[in-house]
Amino acid sequence: MSSGSDTAYGTGTGTGTGPTVGGARADGATVGAATGSAGTAGTAAAGAGAGEGVLPFACPAALAEPPELAGLRERGGLARLPTAAGDRAWLVTGHADVRALCGDPRIGKSHPDPARAPRLWEAALLGPETNHATAVADHRRWRTSLTEAFGARRVERLRPRLQASFDALLGTLLDTGPPAELCADLARPFALGVICDLIGIPAERRDAFAAWSDRVRRVPDPLGAADAAERRELDRSIGELLDRRRRAPADDLLTELAASADGPDTPHADTPHARTPHTGVLRADELPHALSGVLLAGYETVATRLPYGLLYLLADPAARTALAADPGLAPAAVEEVMRLAVPGGSWMPRYARTDLEYDGNRIAAGDLVVFSFQSANRDERVFPDAGALDLGRTPNPHLAFGHGKYFCLGAGLARLELRIAYESLFRRLPGLRLARAPEDIPVDGASVTGGLRALPVTWDST
Numbered sequence: 001m002s003s004g005s006d007t008a009y010g011t012g013t014g015t016g017t018g019p020t021v022g023g024a025r026a027d028g029a030t031v032g033a034a035t036g037s038a039g040t041a042g043t044a045a046a047g048a049g050a051g052e053g054v055l056p057f058a059c060p061a062a063l064a065e066p067p068e069l070a071g072l073r074e075r076g077g078l079a080r081l082p083t084a085a086g087d088r089a090w091l092v093t094g095h096a097d098v099r100a101l102c103g104d105p106r107i108g109k110s111h112p113d114p115a116r117a118p119r120l121w122e123a124a125l126l127g128p129e130t131n132h133a134t135a136v137a138d139h140r141r142w143r144t145s146l147t148e149a150f151g152a153r154r155v156e157r158l159r160p161r162l163q164a165s166f167d168a169l170l171g172t173l174l175d176t177g178p179p180a181e182l183c184a185d186l187a188r189p190f191a192l193g194v195i196c197d198l199i200g201i202p203a204e205r206r207d208a209f210a211a212w213s214d215r216v217r218r219v220p221d222p223l224g225a226a227d228a229a230e231r232r233e234l235d236r237s238i239g240e241l242l243d244r245r246r247r248a249p250a251d252d253l254l255t256e257l258a259a260s261a262d263g264p265d266t267p268h269a270d271t272p273h274a275r276t277p278h279t280g281v282l283r284a285d286e287l288p289h290a291l292s293g294v295l296l297a298g299y300e301t302v303a304t305r306l307p308y309g310l311l312y313l314l315a316d317p318a319a320r321t322a323l324a325a326d327p328g329l330a331p332a333a334v335e336e337v338m339r340l341a342v343p344g345g346s347w348m349p350r351y352a353r354t355d356l357e358y359d360g361n362r363i364a365a366g367d368l369v370v371f372s373f374q375s376a377n378r379d380e381r382v383f384p385d386a387g388a389l390d391l392g393r394t395p396n397p398h399l400a401f402g403h404g405k406y407f408c409l410g411a412g413l414a415r416l417e418l419r420i421a422y423e424s425l426f427r428r429l430p431g432l433r434l435a436r437a438p439e440d441i442p443v444d445g446a447s448v449t450g451g452l453r454a455l456p457v458t459w460d461s462t
C-alpha cells in the first residue's frame with residue numbers, strides 16, 4: 001500500500017507494499033513486552049524518568065485516567081519517554097500543545113523508513129504509514145473523496161434507519177427481559193450494522209469483517225505478517241463488491257465511490273508513475289483499501305465508546321437521574337462521554353516530517369510524537385473540575401475526534417449513533433442501572449481500541 005492501510009484512521013489510499021505490522025523489526029531490535037495499550041504497559045523501564053513509566057500508560061480502572069498523566073500535564077510541555085515497543089517518544093498531554101501540534105504540518109503519520117520507525121506498540125493498528133513521499137497529497141485526495149460521504153446532510157438522512165436499527169436491537173433485549181449485557185448484545189451489532197449499511201457491506205460478509213477487526217486491534221498483534229494477508233483479503237472482498245455496484249448500483253457509499261473514482265490508469269502527479277496532475281480523488285484501485293480503513297474507523301470506535309460512555313453515565317447518580325428525567329439531555333451526555341470516557345486511552349502516534357523545535361524541545365525528523373487526547377480532555381486549564389461528568393458543561397472543546405487535518409470524518413455519524421443510543425435507552429428504560437459495581441466491570445486491556453469486556457445492566461421489568 002502506498003499509505004497506512006494498517007491504521008484505523010489512516011489515509012489508506014493505495015495498494016502495493018504491505019503494512020508494517022507487529023513482530024520482528026527490520027533493525028532486529030528486540031521489542032519490549034508490549035503488553036500495553038489501553039492496558040497494561042506502564043511499568044518502569046530503562047531510561048524512563050522517575051516514576052514516569054512506559055507508553056502507553058496503563059489505565060487502572062475504567063472510570064479513571066492513567067495516574068501518570070495528571071503530573072505530566074501539570075508540569076506542561078512535552079515528555080520524552082520509552083514505549084512498550086522498546087523505542088522512545090515525545091508525549092504531548094496538554095490541551096493547547098495537542099491542538100498546536102495536531103495542526104502542525106511538520107508532523108504527519110508516515111515515516112521515511114517505516115520498518116525502522118520507532119513504534120508505540122507492536123500492534124497492527126496505527127503503525128507508520130509507508131507512503132512518505134506522497135503522504136500529504138495522498139491524504140488530501142483521500143479526504144476529498146470521502147468528506148462528502150460523511151457530510152451533515154447524508155448523516156441526517158441516515159437518522160431514521162439508525163433509529164430503526166437501534167429500536168430493533170433494544171426491542172429484543174426488552175422482550176428477553178433483564179439482566180442484559182450491552183456490549184455484545186447492543187453496542188457491537190448496532191455499530192457494525194450502521195457502518196456496513198452506510199458502506200454497503202452485505203449481511204453475509206459482516207461477521208467476517210467483525211472478526212478480522214477484533215484480531216487486528218489486539219496488542220501484541222498475534223497475527224504479525226499474516227495480518228497483511230488478511231487485510232488484502234478484506235480489500236479483495238470490497239473490490240469485488242465495488243465491481244458489483246458498477247454493474248448494479250445501490251443506495252450506498254460503494255456505489256457512489258465506484259462512480260466518482262478515477263480509473264486505474266488515471267495518472268496522478270504525486271505518485272511515482274505520474275505524468276499529469278492528479279484529479280484530486282482516489283483511483284478505483286485505491287478504493288477497496290480506503291474503504292476497509294473506514295470500516296475499521298467507524299466500527300470499533302463506536303462499538304467501544306457507546307458502552308464505555310454508558311458506564312460513565314450509569315455510574316454517576318446525578319447524570320443517571322437527570323437523563324432518566326429528561327432523555328433530551330442525550331446530546332450533552334454525548335459530549336461529556338466523548339471528553340471523559342476514553343476506551344483504550346486514545347493514544348495517537350505521529351512522526352516528525354522534519355527537524356523542528358517546539359517549546360524548547362528539539363524534535364528530530366522521524367521522531368515518534370504521541371498525542372494523548374485523553375489527557376488533553378482532562379486539562380483543568382480548559383475544563384474546570386475536569387474529572388467530573390457535567391451535563392451542563394459549555395463550552396466543551398474536547399479533542400475526542402482529533403484536531404486539524406486528520407479530524408474525524410465520522411464525527412457527525414458517531415455523535416448521532418451515541419445520541420440515538422442514550423436517548424432511546426433512557427426513554428425506554430428510565431430505571432436502567434449497572435448490574436455490578438463500576439469497579440467490577442471488566443476492561444479490555446489487551447487491545448489498541450480498549451473498551452469493556454462486558455457491560456452488565458439490569459432494570460425493573462413490569
Ligand code: HEM
Pocket residue numbers: 008009010011143195293294297298299301302305348373399400401402403405406407408409410411413414
Ligand atoms: C466515538 C466514535 C469515534 C471516535 C472517538 C473517533 C475518533 C477519531 C479520532 C481521534 C480521529 C483522528 C485520528 C488522528 O488524529 O490521527 C479520527 C479520524 C477518523 N475517523 Fe473517527 N472516531 C469515531 C467514529 C468514527 C466513525 C463512525 C467513522 C466513520 C464512519 C470515523 C471515521 C474516521 C476517519 C475516516 C478518520 C480519518 C480522518 C483522516 O485521516 O483524515 N470515525 N477519528
